Amino acid sequence: VRLALEEAGAAYIDVARLPAGEGGGYDAIRTALDGKLGGLRPLAPPVLVAGELVIAQTAAILHFLGQRHGLAGTTEADAWGALQLQLTIADLTSEAHDTHHPTSPALHYEEQKNEAQLRAKAFRELRIGKYLGYLERVLEANTASAGRHLIGAGLTYVDLSAQHVVAGLSYAFPNATSRVLADTPRLAALCEAIAARPRVAAYLASPRRVPFSDGIFRMYPELDPTG
Amino acid sequence: VRLALEEAGAAYIDVARLPAGEGGGYDAIRTALDGKLGGLRPLAPPVLVAGELVIAQTAAILHFLGQRHGLAGTTEADAWGALQLQLTIADLTSEAHDTHHPTSPALHYEEQKNEAQLRAKAFRELRIGKYLGYLERVLEANTASAGRHLIGAGLTYVDLSAQHVVAGLSYAFPNATSRVLADTPRLAALCEAIAARPRVAAYLASPRRVPFSDGIFRMYPELDPTG
Numbered sequence: 001v002r003l004a005l006e007e008a009g010a011a012y013i014d015v016a017r018l019p020a021g022e023g024g025g026y027d028a029i030r031t032a033l034d035g036k037l038g039g040l041r042p043l044a045p046p047v048l049v050a051g052e053l054v055i056a057q058t059a060a061i062l063h064f065l066g067q068r069h070g071l072a073g074t075t076e077a078d079a080w081g082a083l084q085l086q087l088t089i090a091d092l093t094s095e096a097h098d099t100h101h102p103t104s105p106a107l108h109y110e111e112q113k114n115e116a117q118l119r120a121k122a123f124r125e126l127r128i129g130k131y132l133g134y135l136e137r138v139l140e141a142n143t144a145s146a147g148r149h150l151i152g153a154g155l156t157y158v159d160l161s162a163q164h165v166v167a168g169l170s171y172a173f174p175n176a177t178s179r180v181l182a183d184t185p186r187l188a189a190l191c192e193a194i195a196a197r198p199r200v201a202a203y204l205a206s207p208r209r210v211p212f213s214d215g216i217f218r219m220y221p222e223l224d225p226t227g
Numbered sequence: 228v229r230l231a232l233e234e235a236g237a238a239y240i241d242v243a244r245l246p247a248g249e250g251g252g253y254d255a256i257r258t259a260l261d262g263k264l265g266g267l268r269p270l271a272p273p274v275l276v277a278g279e280l281v282i283a284q285t286a287a288i289l290h291f292l293g294q295r296h297g298l299a300g301t302t303e304a305d306a307w308g309a310l311q312l313q314l315t316i317a318d319l320t321s322e323a324h325d326t327h328h329p330t331s332p333a334l335h336y337e338e339q340k341n342e343a344q345l346r347a348k349a350f351r352e353l354r355i356g357k358y359l360g361y362l363e364r365v366l367e368a369n370t371a372s373a374g375r376h377l378i379g380a381g382l383t384y385v386d387l388s389a390q391h392v393v394a395g396l397s398y399a400f401p402n403a404t405s406r407v408l409a410d411t412p413r414l415a416a417l418c419e420a421i422a423a424r425p426r427v428a429a430y431l432a433s434p435r436r437v438p439f440s441d442g443i444f445r446m447y448p449e450l451d452p453t454g
Contacts, residue, residue, distance in 0.1 A: 059314055060311045088284060121331075
């Protein structure tokens with residue numbers, strides 16, 4: 001979500017990272033989750049407040065931002081295709097999370113390490129390649145952009161999401177991901193091109209960027225053996 | 228998806244259930260997954276073909292059908308709220324699937340039974356109540372329909388999806404789900420009301436309905452102990 005806002009040059013306030021004294025932090029998140037912002041109550045972050053609208057769920061937020069900021073393609077088919085790809089990337093993201101929490105979100109990783117070994121093995125050997133290979137084929141088939149974008153001729157929010165998920169996978173599973181990227185050159189090139197876009201590069205180098213650490217993508221070396 | 232098409236009274240062909248001799252079955256699914264229907268290639272079923280549009284991912288299909296058939300509310304906020312709730316129901320559905328496949332989609336349930344016990348326990352004790360309790364609070368807050376619909380004053384595709392996921396949970400986890408539903412009376416009443424709608428009831432009693440059995444929602448008694 002932050003990538004889309006930054007690429008669009010949209011003015012936004014990242015409430016979760018704002019100090020509590022300025023109306024941010026935990027209390028602000030609690031206010032949103034308690035449904036006190038108006039509109040439909042969210043179950044979990046992220047939550048976007050845009051004027052009267054309050055929208056939760058990453059894919060819904062991105063689809064809204066994509067349409068508002070010209071990042072959802074130019075045709076109706078583009079817009080539905082973008083949502084379809086975003087949901088597929090969301091599936092991949094969810095599976096990446098479950099590698100370190102395969103049995104219960106209420107238990108620590110250390111309490112489910114053995115199960116995590118099994119899940120991570122299947123994820124490395126089957127799922128990363130399946131999803132990234134799929135994105136590669138989508139790029140290959142997209143003659144409108146000569147394989148440089150996932151949807152249509154230009155940039156969409158899905159290109160940003162692809163860069164984000166590949167960056168997350170490269171953080172959490174550097175060995176397995178680099179092996180897959182060697183076979184998905186278009187996707188690797190897309191991710192490099194996205195990261196080099198001026199606004200994205202400025203964001204990634206800024207303190208506004210939230211580093212990967214203990215969220216969805218986590219680096220446990222035992223879950224990503226070499227070779 | 229079938230529920231939305233049936234409630235809308237839309238004419239549709241369920242290609243996967245059509246005999247191969249009439250252009251259906253496995254080969255038809257393969258054709259769709261190979262991207263030979265035009266448009267964006269899907270990664271997995273379901274896939275909707277509507278005129279020139281080819282859309283995959285359940286939530287995207289439902290959002291499209293909802294807007295086309297007047298099942299996405301009446302305001303912009305309704306439409307975004309419907310997508311948000313659909314994605315939350317999709318998260319619940321995905322977690323229900325992972326109770327019987329917690330480590331690898333490529334292995335049989337019998338090969339991950341021990342891990343399934345752990346995942347199902349957390350799902351029964353924490354997740355069913357969390358999600359259905361959330362839907363109950365959304366109903367409670369929706370004064371526009373006096374708590375009878377999730378979004379706005381009338382029926383939306385999300386009401387149909389709520390009925391579907393609760394039916395699936397009641398099939399796979401009858402004991403745990405009935406305990407939760409005792410505390411979510413509005414949601415229980417919504418599900419009964421949906422199942423009693425003439426078109427839905429006719430569909431549920433017809434051979435067009437795909438029974439729960441070996442898909443996302445599966446009934447393994449050892450994953451849903453009594454008491």
